Amino acid sequence: xxxxxxxxxxxxxxxxxxxxxxxxxGKVTKVDGTKITVENKKANATKEFNxxxxxxxxxxxxxTEAAAAADVxxxxxxxxxxxxxxxxxxxxxxxxx
Numbered sequence: 001x002x003x004x005x006x007x008x009x010x011x012x013x014x015x016x017x018x019x020x021x022x023x024x025x026g027k028v029t030k031v032d033g034t035k036i037t038v039e040n041k042k043a044n045a046t047k048e049f050n051x052x053x054x055x056x057x058x059x060x061x062x063x064t065e066a067a068a069a070a071d072v073x074x075x076x077x078x079x080x081x082x083x084x085x086x087x088x089x090x091x092x093x094x095x096x097x
Contacts, residue, residue, distance in 0.1 A: 022081070022082055022083065023079055023080065023081050023082075024038060024040065024045075024047055024049075024079070024080045024082070025040060025077075025078070025079045025080075026038040026039050026040035026041070026045075026046075026047075026077070026078065027039055027040075027041075027075065027076070027077055027078075028072060028073065028074050028075065028076045028077075028078055029046070029074065030074065031072060031073060031074055034050055034051050034052040034069055035048060035049065035050050035051070036048070036049050036051055036072055036078075036090075037049075038078060038080060047080075049080050049082065049087050049090075050085075050087065051069055051072065051080075051087050051090050052069070053087075054069075054087040054088060054089060054090050055088065055089045055090070056068060056069055056071065056072065056089075056090045056091075056092070057089070057090075057091055057092070058071065058091075058092045058094075059091050059092065059093055059094060060094040061094055064091075067092060071092060072090060072092060076092050076093075077092070077093040078090055078091060078092055078093065079091045079093065
């Protein structure tokens with residue numbers, strides 16, 4: 001019985017570890033090497049991110065494909081997933097029609 005309880009506690013602790021990442025959505029206003037500045041007009045906020053080493057992907061209506069840091073350009077709509085100062089993923093959103 002004690003093993004079941006300890007196992008449940010361990011699984012619960014691990015599941016909380018995966019929920020920690022934050023996300024910031026907006027439009028890229030500046031690109032400087034591996035640093036990007038993203039503006040969210042709805043929240044009236046601007047943040048700067050270092051995307052070196054982050055997983056970058058392009059998302060379209062039909063599919064998601066891998067991309068490179070050079071594909072992140074000014075004016076692109078992006079969603080940046082981060083934990084503290086470390087960016088884990090950048091998703092370049094397809095254009096809305």
